[in-house]
Amino acid sequence: MRDQELPADGLSIEPTCRIEFGPGRIAALPRLIDELGHRRAYLITDRGVRAAGVLDRVLAVLTEAGLEHAVFDDVAANPTLSTVESGAAGLERFGSAAVVALGGGSPLDAAKAIALRAQPRLPGLPLLAIPTTAGTGAETNGFGVIEDPATRRKVYLGHASVRPAVAVLDPELTTGLPARITAATGLDALVHGIESLSSRGANPISAAYAAQAVALVARWLPVAHRDGTDLEARSRVMLGAHLAGQALTLSGLGLVHGLGHAITGHAGTPHGVALAAVLETVMEFNADTAGEAYADAARAMGAGGDAAAAIRCARDLADGLEIRAPLRDLGVHRDMLPSIAAAATADPVTRNNPANTTEAQLHDLLQTTY
Numbered sequence: 001m002r003d004q005e006l007p008a009d010g011l012s013i014e015p016t017c018r019i020e021f022g023p024g025r026i027a028a029l030p031r032l033i034d035e036l037g038h039r040r041a042y043l044i045t046d047r048g049v050r051a052a053g054v055l056d057r058v059l060a061v062l063t064e065a066g067l068e069h070a071v072f073d074d075v076a077a078n079p080t081l082s083t084v085e086s087g088a089a090g091l092e093r094f095g096s097a098a099v100v101a102l103g104g105g106s107p108l109d110a111a112k113a114i115a116l117r118a119q120p121r122l123p124g125l126p127l128l129a130i131p132t133t134a135g136t137g138a139e140t141n142g143f144g145v146i147e148d149p150a151t152r153r154k155v156y157l158g159h160a161s162v163r164p165a166v167a168v169l170d171p172e173l174t175t176g177l178p179a180r181i182t183a184a185t186g187l188d189a190l191v192h193g194i195e196s197l198s199s200r201g202a203n204p205i206s207a208a209y210a211a212q213a214v215a216l217v218a219r220w221l222p223v224a225h226r227d228g229t230d231l232e233a234r235s236r237v238m239l240g241a242h243l244a245g246q247a248l249t250l251s252g253l254g255l256v257h258g259l260g261h262a263i264t265g266h267a268g269t270p271h272g273v274a275l276a277a278v279l280e281t282v283m284e285f286n287a288d289t290a291g292e293a294y295a296d297a298a299r300a301m302g303a304g305g306d307a308a309a310a311i312r313c314a315r316d317l318a319d320g321l322e323i324r325a326p327l328r329d330l331g332v333h334r335d336m337l338p339s340i341a342a343a344a345t346a347d348p349v350t351r352n353n354p355a356n357t358t359e360a361q362l363h364d365l366l367q368t369t370y
């Protein structure tokens, strides 16, 4: 790693959530809820988590401990403001409880907004996050990405008080994930690490998290993708995804996410698949400005130390995961491109991109990945 620039006005960084990590760690959930001063739990999840049997495993732990609980499992793949309203109404009916978010990024993000919305005033209800994918790092911050269907844009809802108090990182909960979801969520974690390294908001602390995250995910994601039952690979990718979440929470991200959010908003493409479609093109666009950060990413991925090596490694990794496709194969119509470019320009996440962008440049980038 090169020497990171020291911020002229210093650093003020709060540690994020407490982590409980390890295979089988879900068994600690009743004690963790108790330590937050609650004896009741309101679980927020989605139907996929229920269908995979993961919700039942968690409910069995709560039932055995005699904890009263209710379940809201109506979170869609890209949660909307109406998801938040109905989840909050259910929580108000259930009454005071710890909120347990169980799932990938969507249930975790929805849970933050629901925990906030259900309270008449701040702070929001205490939140425990149990990721069932290794990707989003959503357990590390108090902000949820929620879609406003009227504008097809992402809105960021949240508050420091609904940053999860505890994250239970139990890799056993991810061993049943299908390979294509392992690929999409794991690639999201890799992009979090790379974009965090090159972000305008990067600092020595975020870079430490990001470099380790990139190293873990690049090395172990292909193994977890090949054999989903490999618990060591699942464990290391889960830690990598969490560290990437710590990194991005401190640094912000960049244009891969700006475009990715806009593509998902227009075509419903899964987050990681949308990122994979534009990753190489955006890295090439940024390479002159972000050369040193990309060199750090290359070294973390075990490749040579320049931007070209990082771009090659990231592309090869995505290809090995069979996740990279042109936008035209992802439900994106050519006439959506101007609106995608506009939404990406307006997305606050784009402001941390190392290189400046104009809407016209983004439109050109989209044409080359179409």
Ligand SMILES: [Zn+2]
Residues within 6 Å of the ligand: 136, 188, 192, 257, 271
């Ligand atoms: Zn992401």
